[in-house]
Amino acid sequence: MAERIVIVGAGAAGRAAAALLPQARIVARPEATAWHAEPGRLWILERGQIDAVPFDILVVAAPVLHLLLALGCRTRAWRPVVDACGRTSAADVFAAGALVGAATADEAARQGRIVAQAILGRAPEGTIAVGAPPERVGEDDLLAASLGVTKVALRDGGIVGIATAARHRTDAEPIPFAPATPIPFAALAARAGERPPPRPLQIDEALA
């Protein structure tokens, strides 16, 4: 298979998926941290360096809802919205394990296998159902965790605006901004090359 499959997380779900998808690249802590994603590219921090990992299929098997939010995947009650084989609202993005609400390692592994089988085009052995919403430690804790930011940054860091606007959107709608989690500032700066040309202004095709 020519597809580039990337699995985020090496817990029970990630390992079970990887067992069936030996060609997949695994991005897992502590070696590598997935901190942001955009369609077709996962952004990681590995050995102090920032890198983009291209993917055709992404399996998110770690508790990192912000990656799915950044990809525009639908969520409901702090869980991704997935179909019976773990596919999110983005066709090339799957989710499994604790993020989806799996309560035990066995259940997480079962979900990881189902996702892998679906990716391989095999009939999945069973179905995935989204678990109960995470325990409400407090909206701000959930929001901070889901966006991958600290609570202080949420409260005092000026992102409270977008976060609140996001929180007030209907649950099932993707939030209108793309979150990213903490990384060393200097690591991002080190990635900068030549000064990029300014992006041209975007034109509204709908009015053309």
Next chain:
Amino acid sequence: MRADAIVVGGGLHGLSAALQLARRGRRVLVLEAERIAAHASSASAGGVRTLGRDLAEVPIALAALEMWREIASLVGDDCGYTQSGQVKVAETETELDQLAARVRALRARGWEHEELVDRDALRRLLPALAPHCVGGLVVRTDGFATPYRTALAFHRAAVAAGAVVREGARVVGLERSGGIWHVALADGTRATAPIVVNAAGAWGPRVARLAGETIPVRFSAFMMLLTSPLPPFVTPVVGAVGRPLSFKQLASGHVMIGGGHKGVADLDTGRVVLDIDRAAYSARTALDLFPVLAGCALEHIWAGIEGVATDDLPVIGHGRSEGLVHAFGFSGHGFAIAPAVGALVAQLALEGTTNLPIGPFDPARFGPARAGTG
């Protein structure tokens, strides 16, 4: 509901216009497609800057600054407004010459608010600045505020003045008959008023099109970076002549970095995709100017969608259709002037003229352009 004026868009500009119209005794209905300040007005950096404004915007920026200094008397909340000053840094002698020319151009028009400072004075203002910087331009009375808090304050004040604000109310049709606008909403309901204010931000051209008008304003997803908290090291908001940068430290110690690098926006979904390589360049610029950032963490990156005109000026003025006032496309610097623009919009809507010059912002200035050219 039969209103005297309908404002399309519940961002800061729509709310500011609504407040001013309501204070003038008009029944105002604000229709916001999503939530109050769902887009540019919450993603904003909140810089209140007269410094470096296009000359056409200076009168409005100065009027707005007067309002910011008394913002609690306008909206009942200080909006987190801090008079920190703003500084534009020159990294080379050539850049410093450009700043000197700028000051001469302002003085020739009688404006004294921008002040040229040499290397030593710059160092006193910005002790943490990298030593290669040769001078700068300063407005000591500029500052910044907290964007979302500001939008909520304008919202509360507008409602207290009698405005009705509806969220989840997307305008999908505008039709004028019998001297009245018939406004159709996505949920099938309707509203009518003799006046419509188009304050739909990046979607302003779409709303204009509903009324049959073509205003070729573009859009962008402006990116912002936020660091982990650091001990206080900089007071003013800092920009640079030669590189896109806007840099400030909040009271919480977080540093907010923006100033121009862009991601990709989608008007249909309202979503953005970050451009990490360009964000990296912003980080590089900030680190070059403030080496103290070397050890901090990047806590967050985000982007907000803003309407941008090809001449970088907002669209403020009457539409071709009777009873239509446009106020959108603030091109990345509309937060600072929002208090004053609301008053201008109210004047336009009710009196037809304004007490400050707005000719350069004429919605018709792009010519009878076809969409997609301009």
